[in-house]
Amino acid sequence: MGEGTSEQELERIVEGAARTEPRSRDPHDIRRVTTSITNPKTRKFALAALEDGLEIQINPAYTQKMSISEVENVLETNRNDWGSEDIDAAILITERYTDETLIEIADKVALIVGQVALFPSEIIRNLRKIETGNYKVKKNDRRSSYGAGAVESERMEDINFHADRAADDAFNRGVPSSLLLPFHAQAPKGYWAEVSKLRRASKTTHDAIYSSLEERFGWHPSMREPIAKGKR
Numbered sequence: 001m002g003e004g005t006s007e008q009e010l011e012r013i014v015e016g017a018a019r020t021e022p023r024s025r026d027p028h029d030i031r032r033v034t035t036s037i038t039n040p041k042t043r044k045f046a047l048a049a050l051e052d053g054l055e056i057q058i059n060p061a062y063t064q065k066m067s068i069s070e071v072e073n074v075l076e077t078n079r080n081d082w083g084s085e086d087i088d089a090a091i092l093i094t095e096r097y098t099d100e101t102l103i104e105i106a107d108k109v110a111l112i113v114g115q116v117a118l119f120p121s122e123i124i125r126n127l128r129k130i131e132t133g134n135y136k137v138k139k140n141d142r143r144s145s146y147g148a149g150a151v152e153s154e155r156m157e158d159i160n161f162h163a164d165r166a167a168d169d170a171f172n173r174g175v176p177s178s179l180l181l182p183f184h185a186q187a188p189k190g191y192w193a194e195v196s197k198l199r200r201a202s203k204t205t206h207d208a209i210y211s212s213l214e215e216r217f218g219w220h221p222s223m224r225e226p227i228a229k230g231k232r
Contacts, residue, residue, distance in 0.1 A: 010037070016036060016049050017032050017046045018033075019046070019057060020057060022057060022059040032046075065095065066093075074099055074102045075117065077119055083204065089121045093123060105123060106123065108126075112135045119200075125161065125162075125168055158185075159181060160193070162196050162199065163193075163199065165221075166221060183226075187224075188217045195209050195213065
């Protein structure tokens with residue numbers, strides 16, 4: 001795009017590349033798209049495949065248990081609203097789970113975050129809690145009739161992991177809630193709720209949202225004192 005290719009044309013090239021055959025010596029199945037973008041002859045071939053309406057060629061080494069569209073349906077969100085981390089998470093989900101399994105996981109994650117519509121990143125982010133059975137049900141959730149599992153801690157409910165990426169990363173590394181809570185609470189009142197609102201309203205990244213709110217709140221997560229050292 002920096003060299004003048006429009007976003008629409010780039011999308012067409014990628015769509016065409018998906019209709020060319022995977023290369024046997026390219027286990028990660030990357031070169032058929034990169035060469036279509038950078039090599040004029042390969043690009044012409046890819047666009048011709050698109051114009052001819054050829055079928056998408058799936059990498060035979062790729063294992064997919066469900067489609068991205070099925071992920072959208074189960075989670076009740078649209079890929080157009082997903083951020084880059086959600087795209088990565090959705091791909092991982094298609095490789096790991098069937099739609100039935102994802103429904104079971106999504107019901108539990110909905111209890112944790114207090115929202116019916118979910119982002120793929122929320123599924124991956126909360127897997128550890130689901131696997132261990134340590135999670136707290138959000139109050140007023142309309143799926144509260146489902147089994148809640150074991151309760152980890154009343155205080156953990158006060159941490160908005162969807163909005164606070166650093167706290168979420170720390171939790172997944174095993175940092176206990178006793179250290180996470182004061183770290184999370186350094187933000188001004190209403191800050192994390194606004195971040196979460198903006199995250200759900202668009203596919204903007206955490207960092208972009210943090211920057212956009214800095215002037216309004218006079219604060220940025222980078223201003224926090226680091227999490228005190230400790231282990232669970």
